[in-house]
Amino acid sequence: MLWLCLLPHRLALEALTPPADAPLAVTERRGPRRWVVASTLPLPAGADWGAVQALHPQLRAVGRNARAERAALESLAYLAYRFGQPVHLELREPARPGEAPVHAVWVEIAASLRLFGGLDALLAEARAALGGQPLSCRIGVAPTLEGAALAAQLDRPAARDRQELWDWLQGLPLPALRLPAETLAALRDSGLRRAGELLALPRDALARRFGAGAIGYLDRLTGRAPDLRPAVRPPPRYRRRLDLLGEVDSAESLLFPARRLMQELAQYLRARDTGVERFTLRMRHAGRAPSALELRLLAPSRGAEHLFQLLRERLERTALPAAVRELELCAEHFAAPEAPQPDLFGGAGRRDAEWRQLLEKLIARLGADAVLGLGLAADHRPERACTTGMPVAGAAPARLPPRGGDDGGRAPRPPWLLDPPRRLAGPPAVLGAAERIESGWWDGAPVARDYYTARAGDARLWVFQDRADGQWYLQGIWA
């Protein structure tokens, strides 16, 4: 086993969106004590808020948002999926006042080293991937989970096997270990300075003195005992809530959190090796019902930039009913995106992709109902003989329209249809003979009509008389 640990050391701050433009501190509160967990200013860890406030009166404080931290950490775990399996994550709440929460994601990489071409290549890839997302991370590599976390925290070079890790631990100062503070204090009072000295002590004596917890940690750190944890798995449905720092009242200001949501969605999709077909963005407002945007894609996609462009096109056209407090992204419909096929005869596949992107742009701005493809249906009722739906992709070959068995002799139809038909005040000046259509008695929408061509000024109209009540209607125009 070889673990890559990602340690987002500013997660408490970076989980908040949009990023603060003024100095900001994230604080945790327990009883009467309130201390700083993370800050945009370089403050000592665990500084008391009262003291900090006296020194920096312009500093704004917000409470920790553990839910946002967990959601951001899960997104980081999905990102880690591209480097191997299994993936674990940890969010350790502060045990006592003055401590900061610990966030970590681990991924097992021994099995994927060959795929990436060695550890250095994998780490370079990991740094590039981390550069494209909002959390700043330290990374460490070691054969145990706790070892990798220590290596990341102290920014140590990779320990490739247990021997290397053991040698490295020898010279490590004791306070770096993730042991309870009172254990560390007792060890310091006993004159121990280095982890090596602690590891050299008899285990049963240590267990008696400090309890099974401490010895269990040391065993997991050195790899003597297995470290069993539940693995993170991408859920079958994606939901991501994003609390906004303050209220956002313009769609433009929503673009930043929207980009982040799309980035995280793309990480999730990549972890599941699938693409999204449609998703909903719900916006919660203060004191009124939430509003929602639904986006549909013509072909499944998992490109963060592509998804963001679609959402942006839509957001820029949307008038917000009220200031937004929270965004929630839901995606339930997934399908594997088509792999780009190499094309023998000049980029038809590429042109198809361009066409789809154009349609998505149109749909994002005008709505899915505004972009239609045409089709035929076998029904004698004129308003049901045509279908409208999503435009179909694919390079359709030169094909003549289908002709059904009794279609050939059917009377001509006008190119413009009015649906529903418009009622006429009186009988029009009809030309020629009637075409009688009687159909639909079996499905609850029966029609019994006589169709004529009528002349009105320069235009020729397609009208019918309803035989049930004798009324005249306009249903089409010969253009």
Next chain:
Amino acid sequence: MTAAAGLRGEAVARLLEDPRLFRGDACAAIRAESTGHADFDRLLPGGGWPAGALTEILHAPAGIGELSLVLPYLARVTQAGGRVGLVGPPYIPYAPALAAAGVVLPRVTVVRPDTADGTLWAAEQMLRSQCYGTVLAWPQRTDERELRRLQLAAEDGAAIGILFRDARHAAQASPAALRLHLARTAAGLDVEILKCRGGISGRRWCAAA
């Protein structure tokens, strides 16, 4: 001496190819697609709907025969695999009628925006995209600046843009390469060429009813 004459000959030949040069009845080289009406093609420079440009069809009421004028072309271009966009049509384009005229329905996309701005925007996007060789649009509102945008988009996308507008706009200045006025007469559909770049305007053609 001979070299200079050769150069001059070349320059003259280049000038003669320029569609802006008015040369009586001879049509300069203009890229166009046949309308499917052979008699009508002969009146148009290039022999059909000008490519990479706008065509305006001005007609009074809907239902005068404006679609029958373009249906033969739509049938041919969709059968050859080209895509056609219909933007902002006043009514529902009726699939059985289009299919009966030979139009390949999967190659047709209908876009029905709610607003006049949406129609112009969609038409411009589609003309520019190079995905749609032909875009038919029914703009509710057009001023010269917007027509120019559409004309530029058609040039960029090398597409055939056909706008259907009310006949009262006939007097308005327009950057379109071809402007037609439709009227119904006893003999059939009367098509008057109000303007045609690189050809002769004022000629008429009558389609039998």
